Amino acid sequence: xxxxxLKQRAVPNVAPVLQLGFTMRLQKxxxxxxxxxxxxxxxxxxxxxLCAPLLTPYDPILQKLDEGFQPPLSxxxxxxxxxxxxxxxxxxxxxxxxxxxxxxxxxxxPFIFGSLVGIATGYLGGRLDTFFMRIVDVLMAxxxxxxxxxxxxxxxxxxGNLYIAFGLVGWIPYARISRGETLAARNxxxxxxxxxxxxxxxxIMLRHILPNVIGPGLVYVFTGMVLAILIGxxxxxxxxxxxxxxxxWGAMIAAGRQFLLQAWWLTALPGFALLILGVALSLIGDGLxxxx
Amino acid sequence: xxxxxxxxxRLLLSIFVLFGVTIVIFGMVHFLPGxxxxxLLGERATTQNIxxxxxxxxxxxxxxxxxxxxxxxxxxxxxxxxLQFRQPVRDMVVSRVPISIGLTVYAMGLAAVVTFIFGLLAxxxxxxxxxxxxxxxxxxxLTTPNFWFGILLILVLSLGLKWFPVAGFGATFxxxxxxxxxxxxxxxxxxxxVLIRNLRSQVIYTGRSDFVRTARAKGLPERLVLxxxxxxxxxxxxxxxxxxxxxxLVGGALVIxxxxxxxxxxxxxxxxxxxRDYPVVQAIxxxxxxxxxxxxxxxxxxxxxxDPRVTYE
Numbered sequence: 001x002x003x004x005x006l007k008q009r010a011v012p013n014v015a016p017v018l019q020l021g022f023t024m025r026l027q028k029x030x031x032x033x034x035x036x037x038x039x040x041x042x043x044x045x046x047x048x049x050l051c052a053p054l055l056t057p058y059d060p061i062l063q064k065l066d067e068g069f070q071p072p073l074s075x076x077x078x079x080x081x082x083x084x085x086x087x088x089x090x091x092x093x094x095x096x097x098x099x100x101x102x103x104x105x106x107x108x109x110p111f112i113f114g115s116l117v118g119i120a121t122g123y124l125g126g127r128l129d130t131f132f133m134r135i136v137d138v139l140m141a142x143x144x145x146x147x148x149x150x151x152x153x154x155x156x157x158x159x160g161n162l163y164i165a166f167g168l169v170g171w172i173p174y175a176r177i178s179r180g181e182t183l184a185a186r187n188x189x190x191x192x193x194x195x196x197x198x199x200x201x202x203x204i205m206l207r208h209i210l211p212n213v214i215g216p217g218l219v220y221v222f223t224g225m226v227l228a229i230l231i232g233x234x235x236x237x238x239x240x241x242x243x244x245x246x247x248x249w250g251a252m253i254a255a256g257r258q259f260l261l262q263a264w265w266l267t268a269l270p271g272f273a274l275l276i277l278g279v280a281l282s283l284i285g286d287g288l289x290x291x292x
Numbered sequence: 293x294x295x296x297x298x299x300x301x302r303l304l305l306s307i308f309v310l311f312g313v314t315i316v317i318f319g320m321v322h323f324l325p326g327x328x329x330x331x332l333l334g335e336r337a338t339t340q341n342i343x344x345x346x347x348x349x350x351x352x353x354x355x356x357x358x359x360x361x362x363x364x365x366x367x368x369x370x371x372x373x374x375l376q377f378r379q380p381v382r383d384m385v386v387s388r389v390p391i392s393i394g395l396t397v398y399a400m401g402l403a404a405v406v407t408f409i410f411g412l413l414a415x416x417x418x419x420x421x422x423x424x425x426x427x428x429x430x431x432x433x434l435t436t437p438n439f440w441f442g443i444l445l446i447l448v449l450s451l452g453l454k455w456f457p458v459a460g461f462g463a464t465f466x467x468x469x470x471x472x473x474x475x476x477x478x479x480x481x482x483x484x485x486v487l488i489r490n491l492r493s494q495v496i497y498t499g500r501s502d503f504v505r506t507a508r509a510k511g512l513p514e515r516l517v518l519x520x521x522x523x524x525x526x527x528x529x530x531x532x533x534x535x536x537x538x539x540x541l542v543g544g545a546l547v548i549x550x551x552x553x554x555x556x557x558x559x560x561x562x563x564x565x566x567x568r569d570y571p572v573v574q575a576i577x578x579x580x581x582x583x584x585x586x587x588x589x590x591x592x593x594x595x596x597x598x599d600p601r602v603t604y605e
Contacts, residue, residue, distance in 0.1 A: 139316070143584060146561075150317075271436070
């Protein structure tokens with residue numbers, strides 16, 4: 001008993017002081033371990049996307065039929081080749097650009113539109129508020145993925161239509177979040193002060209309320225990006241996304257599926273790429289949420 | 293507001309949402325670019341064919357008339373004829389609904405078990421390595437695309453170790469349970485990764501409250517404190533999230549069905565999309581939205597009975 005007490009007291013002298021120092025220094029510059037890990041991982045992914053031409057020895061859509069189905073760690077192909085003899089590493093690296101783009105664009109417009117709707121409905125209230133909230137109620141009744149799939153089935157497959165489908169339904173969470181924040185902020189002193197000095201309603205909403213309520217929505221952007229990338233990959237797995245031979249992780253998984261027994265790497269490896277990007281964004285989202 | 297008024301208002305909202313859902317689906321077909329008749333017949337269609345089909349589908353009538361046809365058909369269970377299979381859509385969809393619901397419920401059951409075990413384990417070891425490991429493992433599962441996770445499970449557990457069937461559905465109930473285990477696990481683990489976070493923080497939060505301290509102070513065994521006092525209160529919020537995730541689960545189930553070749557609505561939905569079989573897609577979207585509306589209604593109503601403190605705003 002006394003031994004353990006002694007041990008517990010004896011150990012903290014060196015290590016935890018250093019650790020505390022590190023965490024505290026991080027917090028001083030507005031970071032925490034989760035956030036830092038996420039940012040570092042995302043930086044690697046961004047670097048890979050930017051340097052794609054330098055990192056890839058082969059054209060991602062170049063077919064060499066006589067070099068098909070080479071396993072990973074083959075002499076000329078680090079991650080092997082697919083059924084058309086295309087270099088899997090090159091395809092995974094090039095598709096990083098596309099999947100990052102899907103994540104960004106699918107979230108950008110819904111974020112802007114949703115936040116503005118939320119601020120306007122929360123601040124103005126009345127019929128506008130009722131109108132938009134009823135739309136939200138109705139759209140929430142659809143499983144998100146199925147609604148997107150249904151819209152895509154009418155618009156047809158392809159990247160542009162994927163963005164339209166996301167734009168039509170993706171704004172809801174941002175509208176709900178910023179509306180809630182605006183409802184809490186609309187009667188605070190700084191808003192009343194702005195009203196007293198005669199600021200116009202649009203000015204109050206955009207210059208005074210927006211900067212103060214946008215935070216939680218911005219945090220949700222990272223969760224939204226993970227969701228968008230996962231759903232984007234799911235849609236292209238189902239054949240509704242970017243069309244072949246464009247390298248895209250979801251489409252690569254789908255294409256490799258039929259060769260699962262002969263060539264597991266065609267299915268397994270692109271999934272890991274998706275996972276790395278997803279984990280990076282999730283960690284950033286978690287880290288930002290912890291900060292608040 | 294009393295409970296009766298709340299229930300009445302909540303029911304009214306559901307009916308309104310149901311009405312909205314039919315408007316959205318109707319609008320989707322009619323206002324998005326592209327003439328349905330032309331899409332249905334493909335590029336080689338002649339003008340006469342298109343005109344005939346427009347007549348047959350009632351596309352020349354006024355919008356309110358068309359909407360009325362659509363809704364009254366739905367109410368009577370008429371969902372049109374499949375263009376690909378030339379069968380009534382109702383017969384094709386109805387037989388598949390129980391399979392998809394079964395898979396969803398199975399996944400929810402597995403998710404509940406996993407959540408219980410790992411949520412409590414994480415909360416009990418807050419900040420220690422077990423907590424960190426659980427957090428990281430389920431963060432990975434949460435961000436894994438579920439169709440890929442399913443394929444990996446097939447690769448390792450079915451093709452590699454030969455523990456489970458690769459795909460299919462089986463004939464008897466026991467076989468269904470056996471065949472659907474991997475698809476349900478894929479969905480259940482992902483749902484659990486959302487729930488575990490919530491249960492963990494709720495258990496920790498409740499553990500700090502005064503009534504738990506009182507229970508400990510009066511000498512109640514730790515196990516009873518946990519089950520009777522902490523868990524009962526912590527579970528309320530987890531159950532709500534459980535309900536909110538239902539929509540995601542249904543969407544996921546339809547995708548997972550295609551991975552494991554389960555003959556549910558998902559398989560039909562995605563083959564119908566590729567062949568542009570409009571009425572079928574429409575019917576499945578309606579059915580899944582109605583399921584979500586029902587589940588949300590049940591969760592909201594049961595919540596008002598489970599927790600006496602609920603205020604009806």
